[in-house]
Each structure stands twice: as C-alpha cells, then as structure tokens.
Amino acid sequence: MLQQKIGEVMKVLRHKYLINFYQAIETTSRVYIILELAQGGDVLEWIQRYGACSEPLAGKWFSQLTLGIAYLHSKGIVHRLSAAGRDLKLENLLLDKRENVKISDFGFAKMVPSNQSVRNSPSYRQMNCFSHLSQTYCGSFAYACPEILLGLPYNPFLSDTWSMGVILYTLVVARLPFDDTNLKKLLKETQKEVTFPPNYAISQECKNLILQTLRQAPKRATILDIIKDPWVLKFQPEQPTHEIRLLEAMCQPPSTTNRHQSLEIST
DSSP states (O other), X not given: OHHHHXXXXXXXXXXXXXXXXXXXXXXXXXXXXEXXXXXXXXXXXXXXXXXXXXXXXXXXXXXXXXXXXXXXXHTTOOSSSSSTTOSSSGGGEEEOTTOOEEEXXXXXXXEXXXXXXXXXXXXXXXXXXXXXXXXXXXXXXXXXXXXXXXXXXXXXXXXXXXXXHHHHHHHHHSSOSSOOSSHHHHHHHHTSOOOOOTTSOOOHHHHHHXXXXXXXXXXXXXXXXXXXXXXXHHTOSSXXXXXXXXXXXXXXXXXXXXXXXXXXXOO
C-alpha cells in the first residue's frame, strides 16, 4: 500500500532539475526507494567548503531551482510540507556531476482540495492556483515562513517561495538571513525587512528578488513572479515560456478553469 502511494506520486515527476525516482520496494517492515545518484553532494556542503557563491553561480543554481519548483507548483505539488527535516533547504538541493541542481526529498503526498476559502487568512492571494491553506507544521525553523512560526494556517506555495528566498540569500552571503537559535528572536527578525552585509558585492536586482520572496504572505512573490523576474531570466538558457504558460493557466479564475485536486507533500 505504501509502495503504491509513493510510486503514484513520484513516478509521474520527471524533470531535469528533480531527482528521478526509479522504484519503490516494500517489505513487511521497510520501504526501499531507489533514486537517481547525485555525485556532487549537496549545496550546503559546497557553501561550507567554498563560501558564498559568485552571483553567476548563484544565478545558475537558483534559476534551476526555480524551474524545478515551477514544475512542481504547476502540478499542484508543494515541497515544503514533508516530514521534519525534508523541507525545501540547501541540504535538499543536490548536485549532479556537472554541478546542476537536483531537488530531492519529496516525502509523501496526499490529495487536498484546491478551492478552499481563504479570504480571511493572512496568506490569502487572489490566485486560484495558490489558494490552499495547510496546518501541517514541520521542518526547519530557519527556512520557515512567519505564518508557520506563528502557528497560523498558511499557503504552502508561498511557504515554498519564502524558503527559496532564504536559499538565495544564503547562496550569495554564505549564512542564513535569520538567526534560528532563538525562536522569539527569529519571529521578530522575520517580521522585518532582511538586511545585507556591506562587504558582499550583490547586485540590486538580486537583492530585490530576495526582498520580494522574504515578505509577509499578502505581498510575497509566487513562483510565477519569480520565474518572470529579470534577474532569474538572465540566467535561464532559454525563455521559460512553457513553464510560464502552465502557471498562468492555473491562475485563471475558477470559472474559466476546471476544478482540480492538487498534490501536497506531507506525511
């Protein structure tokens, strides 16, 4: 049963910036999942060894991450809501032998309705594709959006884009934007605009994108905003027309699109 549940979700995910799923083997006590090998380790290890990325390298990795998350979001799948420790963070961005990003650790998926009413929520965005609210609270505080830290129902798609902002900041600065050693302090920091150390040469375009992702939910960038961002487009080998079209189609008013169920990563 568990093997079937994992396979149904992961076997349909095929993208060059996602770790490929090959097979799930279930015994009486365990489930073995066979995945693609990422020879290059993970991005956190890279930063710990070499420090902050150059902006071109950060742009390459972040644009690849953006395409991978755009693919997931276009299918109604969010990465953030997985078992503790499996959320969207640097440890879960693996590198292949050519140092291309491979997003990993999708956890388990379940079907959730995508048309729930969210107008009274602080995470409300007037976009049909990003309207589901979750109350699953798990993962790493350092990458968690303010809504999760406050224990509020939150939009998991916008939670993913917050985590993407934390990742981009860390790529170019080599440290997390918020101190997660004290939850009270972390809550205060996430309510303010993030600041950048003066000794790093970061373009204003890159800073602007980080600021757009690390905003409170009503003003936070969606994956559609991110994939259209000029800084991200600068590092794309070709215009992501297909991905943009899929996301825009999801974001039509409910009356013009078929209602559908979305996949949410969770346990």
